[in-house]
Amino acid sequence: MKDLSILIMAAGKGTRMVSDHAKVLHPVCGVPMLHLVYRAAAAVEPNEIIIVIGQDADLVRASMEDRPARFVLQERQLGTGHAVMAARPALEGRSGDLVVLYGDTPRLKGATLRKLAGRHRESGAATTLLTTRPENPFGYGRILRDADGSVARIVEERDATPDQRSIREINPGCYCFRIDSLLTALDRLSDHNSQGEYYLTDVIAIQRDAGLRVEALPHEDFDELLGINTRAELAEAARALRLQKNLELMAAGVTMIDPERTYVDLDVAVDKDVTLHPMVTLQGRTSIGEGSTVRSGCRIADSQVGPGVEVCDCCVIAGSIIGSGSTVGPFARLRDGSRVGSRCRVGNFVELKKAVLGDGSKAAHHAYLGDAEVGRNVNIGAGVITCNYDGFRKHATIIGDGAFIGTDSQLVAPVRIGEGAYVAAGSCITQDVPPGALAIARGRQVNKPGWVARRKETGGGG
Numbered sequence: 001m002k003d004l005s006i007l008i009m010a011a012g013k014g015t016r017m018v019s020d021h022a023k024v025l026h027p028v029c030g031v032p033m034l035h036l037v038y039r040a041a042a043a044v045e046p047n048e049i050i051i052v053i054g055q056d057a058d059l060v061r062a063s064m065e066d067r068p069a070r071f072v073l074q075e076r077q078l079g080t081g082h083a084v085m086a087a088r089p090a091l092e093g094r095s096g097d098l099v100v101l102y103g104d105t106p107r108l109k110g111a112t113l114r115k116l117a118g119r120h121r122e123s124g125a126a127t128t129l130l131t132t133r134p135e136n137p138f139g140y141g142r143i144l145r146d147a148d149g150s151v152a153r154i155v156e157e158r159d160a161t162p163d164q165r166s167i168r169e170i171n172p173g174c175y176c177f178r179i180d181s182l183l184t185a186l187d188r189l190s191d192h193n194s195q196g197e198y199y200l201t202d203v204i205a206i207q208r209d210a211g212l213r214v215e216a217l218p219h220e221d222f223d224e225l226l227g228i229n230t231r232a233e234l235a236e237a238a239r240a241l242r243l244q245k246n247l248e249l250m251a252a253g254v255t256m257i258d259p260e261r262t263y264v265d266l267d268v269a270v271d272k273d274v275t276l277h278p279m280v281t282l283q284g285r286t287s288i289g290e291g292s293t294v295r296s297g298c299r300i301a302d303s304q305v306g307p308g309v310e311v312c313d314c315c316v317i318a319g320s321i322i323g324s325g326s327t328v329g330p331f332a333r334l335r336d337g338s339r340v341g342s343r344c345r346v347g348n349f350v351e352l353k354k355a356v357l358g359d360g361s362k363a364a365h366h367a368y369l370g371d372a373e374v375g376r377n378v379n380i381g382a383g384v385i386t387c388n389y390d391g392f393r394k395h396a397t398i399i400g401d402g403a404f405i406g407t408d409s410q411l412v413a414p415v416r417i418g419e420g421a422y423v424a425a426g427s428c429i430t431q432d433v434p435p436g437a438l439a440i441a442r443g444r445q446v447n448k449p450g451w452v453a454r455r456k457e458t459g460g461g462g
């Protein structure tokens, strides 16, 4: 939108969260609240997005990565009005309008902001603000109207009389201001209130007293405008967004056995004909390819899975890639950039760390493959372990295509097993094995006939 900028306040500590971390960085379905507000703002295509930072300023700024924004520092957090004052240098001399938002309203939609700005422009008011009517208005600023129905002022919960507290119409904190009249009003703010803060909400009364017009735009959906002050509200917002995400996925062809118990972060992609069982958690930048199944108790983070993959129960998969048609688990752990090819099998109690498995390879039971590069169609027997750490450094194990590693073998890295080579069960391999060779590295078995009977005769002696 032309001549429109958006300011998001994100400097507060969020005392009611009882947290060492800035409130706006608390994630909702895997995405920090501030980023969700930013997305809504960006959808309006304003000239500029200004973010007021203060508490954990460096972290908040860093979290925005390369999202375009101008950051303004509010060194001491003296209230929401004070936060906008901190942006004065960025606003001075500008014409046009400024939408002001709080960084703690993660369900806000871009369409709502467009509607707000559109109404503001139509009416020509100095300020237009959204209002809404929750069942329980506790904690919000109440909208006081004049006899003629126009908005007179906003009174904060803590400053309100019992009568005012019974008003259900509240201030959700989405305003569109004409920049020049906002700056004039900010100069008149005072901190004479129960919290000793400069309230942005006082701008309304100041403008009305100056004879300016303030418009209210009632918004039906209070839930969208929910402000997060406590962990309980955080959970409530997350639950709603999660259900919405799950409904979208189901509409796009994903089966969920129990959508109320399936935890999919907002930025996760799931293709059609995927089945997600209860108590599955998909996090970060994960994608699940068409026709895959993820069974109960799995957590998959920042990983690409499928298509046609079966992840059996209780797997933990992070930062990894699993190729088409492979089977993983139950009880497998894949981490740190592991890459499993197509048609592989990674079975129960197998751990992969920075391991690459070529197409068609199998590690079906109880194995640890760390810093390993495994070729195609390799068979890793039960209990095989790469000894990748010597107490100082990590070393690589390289296994050629078609090799067979017998059960309970240890491969002491750095070591290379040639293409098609065999390692006999129970071997401790410390030297490279040439292609096509059989390596046996274990004590030779000795059988002593009649030994047990003789031992009984001597009563255990000799």
Ligand code: UD1
Residues within 6 Å of the ligand: 009, 010, 011, 012, 013, 014, 023, 024, 052, 054, 074, 076, 077, 078, 079, 080, 081, 082, 083, 102, 103, 104, 139, 140, 141, 142, 154, 156, 170, 171, 172, 173, 198, 199, 200, 201, 226, 227, 228, 229
């Ligand atoms: C505010 C409104 C209240 C409204 C409610 C809607 C004021 C005075 N009150 O109250 O009318 O009903 O939001 O959710 O505006 N922040 C700063 N710097 C500060 C203080 C706050 O950047 O000095 C930021 C916070 O990081 C937060 C946002 O402003 O993102 C809102 O602050 P918060 O303390 O949550 O305001 P509420 O008490 O909820």
Ligand code: CA
Residues within 6 Å of the ligand: 102, 104, 227, 228, 229
């Ligand atoms: Ca709030």
